[in-house]
Amino acid sequence: MPANPSSNGEVAIFAEHLVRRFGNFTAVDDVSFRVEKGEIFGFLGPNGSGKTTVIKMLTGLLPLSGGSAQVEGLDVRTDSESVRECIGYMSQNFSLYYDLTVAENLQFYGRIYSLEPVRLKRRIDEVVQLNGLGPYLNRLGAQLSGGWKQRLALGCAMLHEPKLLFLDEPTAGIDPVARRQLWDLLFELSGHGITFFVTTHYMDEAERCSHVAYIYFGKIIADGTPNSLRELPDVQPKGTLRVEITTPEVTRALRYARQISGIRSATIFGQSIHALIDDHFDLNELRGQLLKNGIAVAEIRPLAPSLEDVFVELTYKHQAQLEAARA
Amino acid sequence: MRNIFRGFRAVFYKEVLHVRRDFATLFFSLIIPLLQMVVLGFGIDTNIRQINTVVYNADGRRESRELLDRLKNSDTFHLIRYVENDRDMNDAIISGRARVGIKIPVDYSDRLLHQMGAQVLVLIDGSDSSVAGQAINVTTAIGLDESLRRVLQNRDTFAVDMRPKLLFNPDSRSPNFFLPGLTAVLLLNVTTFLTAFSIVREKERGTLEQLFVTPVRPMGLLFGKLLPYLAIGFFELCMILAFMRFVFQVPIHGSVLLLAFLSLPYLFVSLSIGILVSSKANSQAEAIQLAFLTFLPSIFFSGYIFPRETMPTIFYVISYFIPASYYINITRGIILRGAGLTHLWLDGLVLFVMGSLLMVVAARRFQHKVIMA
Numbered sequence: 001m002p003a004n005p006s007s008n009g010e011v012a013i014f015a016e017h018l019v020r021r022f023g024n025f026t027a028v029d030d031v032s033f034r035v036e037k038g039e040i041f042g043f044l045g046p047n048g049s050g051k052t053t054v055i056k057m058l059t060g061l062l063p064l065s066g067g068s069a070q071v072e073g074l075d076v077r078t079d080s081e082s083v084r085e086c087i088g089y090m091s092q093n094f095s096l097y098y099d100l101t102v103a104e105n106l107q108f109y110g111r112i113y114s115l116e117p118v119r120l121k122r123r124i125d126e127v128v129q130l131n132g133l134g135p136y137l138n139r140l141g142a143q144l145s146g147g148w149k150q151r152l153a154l155g156c157a158m159l160h161e162p163k164l165l166f167l168d169e170p171t172a173g174i175d176p177v178a179r180r181q182l183w184d185l186l187f188e189l190s191g192h193g194i195t196f197f198v199t200t201h202y203m204d205e206a207e208r209c210s211h212v213a214y215i216y217f218g219k220i221i222a223d224g225t226p227n228s229l230r231e232l233p234d235v236q237p238k239g240t241l242r243v244e245i246t247t248p249e250v251t252r253a254l255r256y257a258r259q260i261s262g263i264r265s266a267t268i269f270g271q272s273i274h275a276l277i278d279d280h281f282d283l284n285e286l287r288g289q290l291l292k293n294g295i296a297v298a299e300i301r302p303l304a305p306s307l308e309d310v311f312v313e314l315t316y317k318h319q320a321q322l323e324a325a326r327a
Numbered sequence: 328m329r330n331i332f333r334g335f336r337a338v339f340y341k342e343v344l345h346v347r348r349d350f351a352t353l354f355f356s357l358i359i360p361l362l363q364m365v366v367l368g369f370g371i372d373t374n375i376r377q378i379n380t381v382v383y384n385a386d387g388r389r390e391s392r393e394l395l396d397r398l399k400n401s402d403t404f405h406l407i408r409y410v411e412n413d414r415d416m417n418d419a420i421i422s423g424r425a426r427v428g429i430k431i432p433v434d435y436s437d438r439l440l441h442q443m444g445a446q447v448l449v450l451i452d453g454s455d456s457s458v459a460g461q462a463i464n465v466t467t468a469i470g471l472d473e474s475l476r477r478v479l480q481n482r483d484t485f486a487v488d489m490r491p492k493l494l495f496n497p498d499s500r501s502p503n504f505f506l507p508g509l510t511a512v513l514l515l516n517v518t519t520f521l522t523a524f525s526i527v528r529e530k531e532r533g534t535l536e537q538l539f540v541t542p543v544r545p546m547g548l549l550f551g552k553l554l555p556y557l558a559i560g561f562f563e564l565c566m567i568l569a570f571m572r573f574v575f576q577v578p579i580h581g582s583v584l585l586l587a588f589l590s591l592p593y594l595f596v597s598l599s600i601g602i603l604v605s606s607k608a609n610s611q612a613e614a615i616q617l618a619f620l621t622f623l624p625s626i627f628f629s630g631y632i633f634p635r636e637t638m639p640t641i642f643y644v645i646s647y648f649i650p651a652s653y654y655i656n657i658t659r660g661i662i663l664r665g666a667g668l669t670h671l672w673l674d675g676l677v678l679f680v681m682g683s684l685l686m687v688v689a690a691r692r693f694q695h696k697v698i699m700a
Contacts, residue, residue: 084541084542087540095533095536096534099348100348104341111334112334112538112541114333
């Protein structure tokens with residue numbers, strides 16, 4: 001994914017040494033990153049790693065325990081009210097009023113941002129058109145399916161034309177078609193210069209972002225464009241090669257593969273195994289070793305690491321560091 | 328731009344929509360207090376009448392029968408059984424069939440006829456203190472009256488004649504006393520629950536968090552929520568007053584307008600309590616528990632059931648911090664005693680100050696706490 005053309009080097013979010021503690025627990029530990037305007041910034045990490053906490057800190061929902069953050073050039077600690085004027089936020093659970101209709105939900109959020117009636121009407125028309133909500137205007141929020149709830153929530157979050165939108169797991173529990181449509185919409189809006197801060201679990205979504213960061217136990221352990229992350233030495237150490245081994249017996253194959261000395265790590269991906277091997281290790285010899293154990297191998301081919309590989313490698317490495325530190 | 332009521336109008340419109348859409352909840356929250364009122368208004372009679380009484384009349388002559396007639400005519404005693412020995416009388420009381428036992432000795436008439444003092448044994452079940460108190464008072468009074476009549480046979484008047492006059496509730500009708508107090512409890516009930524629920528629902532749904540990412544200010548949010556329910560509370564007040572006046576025939580001696588006016592600060596306080604409850608509770612179940620925590624003191628320490636003056640000092644002091652204490656003084660004052668603004672302005676002011684304080688506390692809590700939940 002090339003960097004978005006509309007990104008012009010201006011900063012939308014600038015976070016420095018963010019810390020958030022809950023009692024003894026440090027949920028966010030010295031987190032720093034910057035998001036350029038017009039980027040789609042993917043913020044990834046396992047459950048409970050601190051993604052939502054960071055969003056809450058940047059949107060003024062949670063005070064910072066330490067560090068500083070600027071959103072659209074405004075300090076979130078001293079100017080949180082002005083920050084709220086220029087950002088939109090869509091939470092994990094599509095915070096809509098189920099007993100209000102689609103139109104009433106939109107009107108409410110428009111009024112909250114003090115849009116005067118003429119502009120409110122124009123913006124509602126635009127948002128309805130953009131999100132395809134037209135046929136559902138008089139339906140109650142509760143009667144919408146997941147995908148439409150998400151579109152309405154997005155519509156509500158962008159009524160006031162925010163420059164920066166925070167989307168906290170916008171596609172959780174949404175069918176694949178709705179997911180694809182949402183991303184198409186994000187690209188379109190991003191083309192208009194809107195910055196997106198998106199958290200997600202889906203690696204295919206991460207691949208679509210122009211900039212990703214990976215947070216693990218409150219610390220950012222990777223930050224960059226998807227391509228730059230693939231080339232990190234931790235992910236692709238010197239003298240190693242990443243291969244895909246396609247075999248009908250992945251589970252058994254994995255067990256043996258992990259015992260072969262030339263293989264540094266191996267994980268199952270569907271009908272194949274992704275393995276990191278020494279680059280002088282001959283692929284034919286690998287095939288032979290597996291065959292010796294009665295495992296038929298359909299194909300072995302070199303592979304560029306996926307973002308999932310990247311995060312898995314980084315997570316293992318980080319875990320090992322944590323354990324080493326503890327020992 | 329720094330309008331501390333930012334978002335008020337938007338929240339207000341929305342809240343009205345919620346209420347209109349969920350008409351069933353509104354209907355039941357308005358009807359149930361009226362049902363409670365009917366049950367309590369018709370069912371509770373604090374005047375103790377017709378106490379079940381067992382009689383052992385060992386004498387049986389005219390004088391003893393006259394005494395029993397007088398007891399019966401007092402309307403306090405209901406003679407359910409005549410027994411022939413002490414044991415049956417005791418059994419009737421222990422089993423709970425009778426609360427009072429009256430034993431007239433065999434020589435009652437004889438002693439009276441010989442100008443000697445006669446004794447009547449009155450056994451009273453002390454397990455209900457108000458029944459016992461009433462039985463003691465009435466039997467003592469009848470005994471005294473009977474004695475005086477015999478002593479003063481030849482004189483027309485008593486030396487000292489006490490003439491008590493009940494000023495504001497001459498018939499001692501229970502509804503007149505109970506319903507103005509009940510009004511305070513019912514209004515508290517309705518408004519506290521409605522506001523608490525309306526906010527806790529937003530917490531559960533996650534919309535409250537969403538609102539805090541918008542430029543809405545806590546005061547705008549809270550007043551936008553409060554005002555529709557203030558209107559509902561006021562409507563409920565009108566229904567309660569109409570019921571009280573026309574169904575229970577409680578005369579309203581003072582100005583209804585003044586009552587309506589002084590009810591506003593009380594509604595404001597109870598709505599603020601609802602908001603405070605919702606700032607603490609994270610689910611509707613929690614909200615119910617917390618709300619009950621505020622109802623109980625309002626019922627027991629406000630003078631609604633027990634007079635504040637007879638409470639132990641500590642509770643008497645507590646009663647000054649209970650909004651219902653002031654409002655009950657206002658309702659009883661206007662409805663029963665015909666009091667005016669000159670008598671009640673202080674109560675109204677105290678309520679208003681309480682409401683404002685609670686509101687500020689609630690707003691601060693929302694600013695600092697809720698958003699971290």
